[in-house]
Amino acid sequence: MGMLDQLMYGFGIALTPENLLYVFIGVLAGTIIGMLPGLGPMSAIALMIPIAYGMDPTSAIIMLAGVYYGAIFGGSTSSILLNAPGVAGTVATSFDGYPMALKGQAGKALAIAAICSFVGGTISVVGLMAIAPSLASFAVSFGPVEYFALMVLGLTAVVSLGGRNLVKGLVSAVVGVMIALVGIDSQTAIVRFTFDLPELYEGVEFLIVALGVFALAEVLVMLNQRGKGGVRKGVTSLRLSRREIAQITPPALRSSVLGFFTGVLPGAGATVASFLSYSMEKKIARDGDTFGEGNPKGVAAPEAANNAAAVGSFVPLMTLGVPGSGTTAILLGALMVLGVQPGPMMLSQNPDMFWGVVASMYIGSVVLLILNLPLIPLFAKVLNTPRTMLVPLVVVFCVVGVYGLSFSVFDLGLLAAFGAIGFLMRRNDFPAAPLILGLILGGLMETNMRRALQISDGAWSVFLTEPISAGLLAVAVLSLLPALVRVLRRRRTPVEPAGSAATADTGDEPEGTRDESEDGSATAPVSGSGSGADGRVPPRD
Amino acid sequence: MSENTTARRDGAPAEGAAQGRPRRPWAPRTPILPERAFRFSPRTLGIAVGLFAIGYLVLAFQMPAYTAVEVPVQPSTLPRWLGVALLVLAVLLFFQRKPEETVAESGGEAADEPREGGEPRLGRLDDPRLEIGLFVGALIAYIAVFELLGFILSTALYLGSMTWYLGYRRHLVNAVVALTLPFAFYAGMTWGLDVTLPSGPLPF
Numbered sequence: 001m002g003m004l005d006q007l008m009y010g011f012g013i014a015l016t017p018e019n020l021l022y023v024f025i026g027v028l029a030g031t032i033i034g035m036l037p038g039l040g041p042m043s044a045i046a047l048m049i050p051i052a053y054g055m056d057p058t059s060a061i062i063m064l065a066g067v068y069y070g071a072i073f074g075g076s077t078s079s080i081l082l083n084a085p086g087v088a089g090t091v092a093t094s095f096d097g098y099p100m101a102l103k104g105q106a107g108k109a110l111a112i113a114a115i116c117s118f119v120g121g122t123i124s125v126v127g128l129m130a131i132a133p134s135l136a137s138f139a140v141s142f143g144p145v146e147y148f149a150l151m152v153l154g155l156t157a158v159v160s161l162g163g164r165n166l167v168k169g170l171v172s173a174v175v176g177v178m179i180a181l182v183g184i185d186s187q188t189a190i191v192r193f194t195f196d197l198p199e200l201y202e203g204v205e206f207l208i209v210a211l212g213v214f215a216l217a218e219v220l221v222m223l224n225q226r227g228k229g230g231v232r233k234g235v236t237s238l239r240l241s242r243r244e245i246a247q248i249t250p251p252a253l254r255s256s257v258l259g260f261f262t263g264v265l266p267g268a269g270a271t272v273a274s275f276l277s278y279s280m281e282k283k284i285a286r287d288g289d290t291f292g293e294g295n296p297k298g299v300a301a302p303e304a305a306n307n308a309a310a311v312g313s314f315v316p317l318m319t320l321g322v323p324g325s326g327t328t329a330i331l332l333g334a335l336m337v338l339g340v341q342p343g344p345m346m347l348s349q350n351p352d353m354f355w356g357v358v359a360s361m362y363i364g365s366v367v368l369l370i371l372n373l374p375l376i377p378l379f380a381k382v383l384n385t386p387r388t389m390l391v392p393l394v395v396v397f398c399v400v401g402v403y404g405l406s407f408s409v410f411d412l413g414l415l416a417a418f419g420a421i422g423f424l425m426r427r428n429d430f431p432a433a434p435l436i437l438g439l440i441l442g443g444l445m446e447t448n449m450r451r452a453l454q455i456s457d458g459a460w461s462v463f464l465t466e467p468i469s470a471g472l473l474a475v476a477v478l479s480l481l482p483a484l485v486r487v488l489r490r491r492r493t494p495v496e497p498a499g500s501a502a503t504a505d506t507g508d509e510p511e512g513t514r515d516e517s518e519d520g521s522a523t524a525p526v527s528g529s530g531s532g533a534d535g536r537v538p539p540r541d
Numbered sequence: 542m543s544e545n546t547t548a549r550r551d552g553a554p555a556e557g558a559a560q561g562r563p564r565r566p567w568a569p570r571t572p573i574l575p576e577r578a579f580r581f582s583p584r585t586l587g588i589a590v591g592l593f594a595i596g597y598l599v600l601a602f603q604m605p606a607y608t609a610v611e612v613p614v615q616p617s618t619l620p621r622w623l624g625v626a627l628l629v630l631a632v633l634l635f636f637q638r639k640p641e642e643t644v645a646e647s648g649g650e651a652a653d654e655p656r657e658g659g660e661p662r663l664g665r666l667d668d669p670r671l672e673i674g675l676f677v678g679a680l681i682a683y684i685a686v687f688e689l690l691g692f693i694l695s696t697a698l699y700l701g702s703m704t705w706y707l708g709y710r711r712h713l714v715n716a717v718v719a720l721t722l723p724f725a726f727y728a729g730m731t732w733g734l735d736v737t738l739p740s741g742p743l744p745f
Contacts, residue, residue, distance in 0.1 A: 054734055167633045171590055174627045178597065181620055188607040190616040193600060223676055223707075224575035224669050388663060389718065392703035395680060396696055399687070400726060404736040412684040420677060427579040428586055450614045458613030 003129060010355030014363055019062050022055070023360050026063035027367050030070020031077075035382050036390065037084040041071035041310075042433075043215040045330045047394075049207055049337065050401035057338040058353045062360040064334055068327060069121060069310050069361075072270055073368055074379075076113040076303055081106060081380055089270030089306040092278040096291060096298030103294050107236035107376075108244070112296050113303045114372045115240075116252045120304035121365040123253070124260035124311040129358055131264065132347070136319040139344035144451035145462055149472035151441045151448070154322040156476040157266035158329075159434045159483075166483040168430045176438020177445065179204050186443075187450060199410040206333040208411055209439055211398045212418025213425065213432045214330075219394045220423040222387060238373060248300035251281045259305030263312020266324035266479075273309035274302035311361060318342050318354055323440070326433025333440050575669040587635025594631055598624035663707045679703060691741015696723035 013019065026048070033044035048067050052060035075087030080097035093113060100109040142150070159169035182193045183203030194200035255277035262273035281301040282291040291298045316324040321343030323329040335342055340353065347354050372379070402415045425432055456462035464470050581589075601620035664672040683699040690698070701719030709715050730736040 050736070051734070053736070165637075167630055167637065171627065171630050171634065174623055174630065178620070178623055178627075181623075185616040188609075188612065188616050190605060190607055192604060192616060192620065193597075220673060220676065223663050223672060224578065386709055388707040388709035389704050389715075391663065391707060392700050393722075395683075395703075396700060396723075396726070399683070399696075400692075400730065400738070403687070403692075403738065404730065404734075407737070409684060409688055412687060413681075416677065416680050416684060419680070423673070424579055428581055446614075446619050449619070450612070453613040456613075 003133070006351065006355050007129065007359060009351070010357075010359030011362075013058065013352050013356035014062065014359035019059055019356070019360065020363065022059045022063040023066045023364050023367055024371075026066025027070040027364055027371060030067035030072075031074035031368070031372065031379065032382050033067075034071030034074025034087055035078050035379065036074075036385065037078050037082065039215070039218060039394070040075070040087045041068050041089075041327045042210070042330050042436075043218055043394075044068075044071040045327065045334065046207065046210040046214055047397050047401065049210075049334045050404045052334060052338065053404065055338075057335065057340045058356050060338050061331070061335060061340070061353065061357055064331055065314070065357055065361060066364045066367075068331070069117075069307055069364060070368060072306050072310050073114070073117050073372065076117070076306075077110060077376065077379060078383055080109045080113065080299070082383060087270075089274050089309070090302070091271070092274040092302035093299055093306075095278065096293070096295050099292065099294035100296070100299065104236055105294065107238040108240060108296065109299050110376050111238040111240055111373060112244075112248055112299045114369055114376070116248065116255075116300045116303040117307040118365050118369045119252045120256040120259055120307035121311055121368070122362065123256040124263065124308035125358060125361045125365070127257075127260045127264075127308075128311055128315055128361075132315050132319045132354070135315065136344045136347045139320050140348075142320075142344065142468070144448040144455070145466045145469045146472065148445060148448040148452055149463060149469035149476070150320060150322050151445045153472045153476040153479065154266050154316070154324065155434065155437055155441060157268075157479045158325065158437050159431075160479045160481075165429055166480065166486075168428075169434050169483075172425070172430050172432065173434035173438040176435040176440075177442035178438075179209060179435075180439045180442025181446065186447075197410075199408060203443075204414065204439075205402075205405055205411065206436075206439055207337065207405055208402050208414050209418050210330055210333065210436055211401055212415050213422030213435060215394055215398050216415065216419030217422030217426055217432070219391050220419065221426055222391055238376065244296055248296050251277075251285075251297045251301045252304040255281065255301040255304040256308040259308030260312040262305070263309030264315045264324070266316055266322070268309075269313055269325035269327065270306035270309040273305040273312075277301040277305035307365075314357070318346060318357070319344060321346070323437060326436055329433065329437040329440050333436070336440070573668055573670065578669040578673065583634055583637040587631050587633075587637075590634055591628060591631035594624050594627035597627065665706065665708070676703075679706075688739045689741065691743050692738035693723045693727050693743055694741055696726070 014023070029048060030041070030044050033039050033047065034041060039047075044067050045064055048064060052064060055063070072087055072089050075085050075090035076093045076097065079085040079090040079094035080101050083094050083098040085091045085094050097109045097113065100106065155173050159166065159173050178193075180203070182200055184191050184194075184201050191201065255273075258277050258280065259270075259273040262268045262276060263270070278291075278298060278301050281297050282288045285291065285295075285297055287295065287297075310327075313323075313325050313328045316322050317328040317332060321332070321341060323332045332342060340346075340350065398415060398419075399412060402411050403409075405411060422432055425435070452462055453460070462469075463473060598621065601617050601624050604615075604617035604620065606615050606617070664676075666672045666675065679699070679702075683695060686695045686698075689695075697719045700722065701715060704715050704719065705712070727738055730738050
């Protein structure tokens with residue numbers, strides 16, 4: 001079957017009334033949750049997993065993928081209207097989107113965001129189709145040795161890009177792996193770290209940790225913030241002039257490509273992509289100095305890039321079974337809960353799932369566009385949900401989700417505990433994405449490590465003598481280097497005076513954004529600086 | 542920064558709040574900025590992580606070895622390595638520079654930005670630590686009565702009381718939401734998705 005045939009096959013799956021409904025539900029829920037300041041795509045997906053439980057796995061991943069890009073889109077609405085990005089991936093959008101809204105061009109900014117998200121999403125689905133099959137056929141030859149190395153790489157990549165502090169990122173990752181090892185060891189049946197509690201014999205459920213350290217912790221952070229008003233005058237006309245369309249087209253196309261490849265790289269997600277494209281456009285543009293004052297290109301670039309990156313991050317997830325970002329880690333966890341193990345075999349064994357998801361992404365982009373252009377004024381009302389109501393509601397969502405998992409109050413206690421841990425982590429700048437990734441990859445890592453050593457008769461050198469594994473491990477070490485250099489440089493250079501931080505030249509943002517883990521630490525800048533729902537990233541190197 | 546951005550509960554903007562505002566009950570003597578609450582120095586964090594690592598290592602070394610068949614990797618192998626790695630990281634953390642010098646300044650600057658029509662901070666206590674503690678306490682209470690009272694009753698109680706406590710002023714709306722939403726949830730989950738939530742004393 002050629003690629004086109006397979007895509008048609010995928011459309012056949014995605015266009016069933018049932019799956020169309022799930023795309024719609026996913027995109028809608030994602031948009032709404034993503035719009036709420038504080039709740040990012042990770043929380044959005046985690047909150048939707050309980051609903052996906054009873055579903056067919058293909059439908060479930062179609063819906064959850066819709067939640068993902070819907071949430072990234074929803075984040076842009078609150079960025080533009082409130083200057084309070086719901087998602088770290090849309091922080092860059094607020095640099096020009098909010099000034100546009102202040103100038104009375106909120107509608108235009110939202111329209112640009114919607115169109116460019118569509119362009120970014122669509123272009124990178126093409127990329128996903130083009131790259132994924134060949135990458136998967138290459139990865140089919142991977143054995144446990146290569147897999148172990150690949151997972152180490154996935155973990156270090158997320159750590160290196162995921163926090164402003166390398167040591168804290170590594171602590172998170174190690175603790176994540178530690179949590180993964182709780183329970184009865186599947187190979188020897190020896191009980192590990194259960195404190196004789198039978199509830200822990202089967203390990204700690206990933207959803208409990210995800211809901212705790214993301215959704216619940218975000219709620220606790222929200223408790224202490226003050227909201228920010230922003231533009232509440234409503235949405236003005238969405239109409240774009242022909243000149244404006246011509247103006248935003250080149251940046252949207254460039255940023256889509258850049259965003260896609262950034263998304264494919266492990267560790268770099270929507271956040272890094274949006275900042276990279278923003279600074280690239282600022283450098284290229286003749287009117288670059290008007291960036292930050294409401295230049296439409298400054299909205300087009302990050303919006304195209306963040307959606308493109310969201311789709312791009314599906315490449316390593318679906319072909320290697322290794323999530324490249326915190327959000328895809330949650331998706332992987334969700335898939336494993338549903339009994340699906342993504343990886344190189346998925347394309348050959350579960351083609352309906354892969355191609356169904358790809359096709360649903362095309363559909364999802366269209367739904368997003370249709371849904372958002374006319375309904376934006378209506379959606380913007382979501383932003384008026386008082387946080388006094390929102391906070392207890394999110395808690396109830398979490399409780400229902402966890403209880404539905406195993407009907408155990410013990411799990412609810414664990415949820416509360418992980419909520420508290422997640423809150424303390426956020427307050428002290430420990431990124432949460434490596435913890436989740438460690439939790440998901442930990443078990444797989446150990447299994448592959450054991451298999452590899454079984455084959456090599458216990459010789460640890462096998463990881464370095466196999467060329468692919470050695471290469472991957474070398475890249476893993478290298479991926480930590482930039483963060484290490486940053487730490488060392490920070491020690492030598494004096495700290496910049498504070499006043500310039502928030503107003504700092506955004507052209508230099510990529511440096512600062514490395515500090516943001518993909519979506520996961522949507523509120524990291526918030527917790528760190530106390531800048532509240534403001535959410536601007538103070539570059540703090 | 543806390544003084545002039547502390548808005549009153551009724552949502553009045555900040556200015557003047559510093560002088561005229563009556564002290565909330567449980568106000569700490571030296572006000573604690575919400576942004577500062579639960580932030581610890583690298584030393585404290587290093588010690589905490591280190592103690593955790595030591596505890597973990599003790600458990601890892603007590604783990605029985607698997608002797609039925611010879612295996613290259615014991616169940617305790619990876620945990621021991623992880624424990625050692627965490628211990629090393631804890632030491633590195635301990636010797637890190639205190640981030641407060643930078644954070645305090647940049648944080649202050651960001652928070653001092655003018656906030657048009659900003660909402661007040663949620664809750665009623667001046668000490669953000671107590672506020673968080675109270676919130677977590679309420680969550681634990683909710684969990685404790687979850688099966689006893691059933692989903693609908695416990696959730697209605699939790700939602701209504703928390704929304705009221707956090708400062709939502711439209712009590713009728715609050716009551717309607719607190720009563721209808723748990724029921725809708727229950728109906729959707731139990732009858733729609735076959736995820737049975739506890740019914741408690743209610744007959745359905």
